[in-house]
Amino acid sequence: MTNNQDDKYYHYTKIAWIIYTLLTLARVVVLVLFVAQDNEERFFYGLMPAAAAYVFRPMNKPFSKLIFRFTGVSHPAEKDEPPHT
Numbered sequence: 001m002t003n004n005q006d007d008k009y010y011h012y013t014k015i016a017w018i019i020y021t022l023l024t025l026a027r028v029v030v031l032v033l034f035v036a037q038d039n040e041e042r043f044f045y046g047l048m049p050a051a052a053a054y055v056f057r058p059m060n061k062p063f064s065k066l067i068f069r070f071t072g073v074s075h076p077a078e079k080d081e082p083p084h085t
Contacts, residue, residue, distance in 0.1 A: 006076040012067045024053040 031045035064075040 005073060008071075008073045009067065009076055012071050012073055013063065016063055016067060020053070020058070024050060027053075 028046055028049045031049060032042050036042040036045050060075070068074050
């Protein structure tokens with residue numbers, strides 16, 4: 001049962017990252033096509049939102065909370081294994 005939950009969590013995590021990436025790309029496209037007025041602004045708006053999305057990317061804890069809120073699947077528990085000697 002836990003393996004299935006782990007698989008669901010990782011699947012939803014991949015979907016969340018895909019949505020995050022698509023939103024970033026949509027923001028870049030809107031800025032480049034509709035806001036930029038010259039080539040310098042197009043370059044800046046094409047580069048900076050992607051860099052900012054990378055720097056301010058969500059960490060595991062906020063993503064886990066959102067995945068749990070929308071899907072009901074929680075983050076897999078850490079497995080306590082004795083160290084191998």
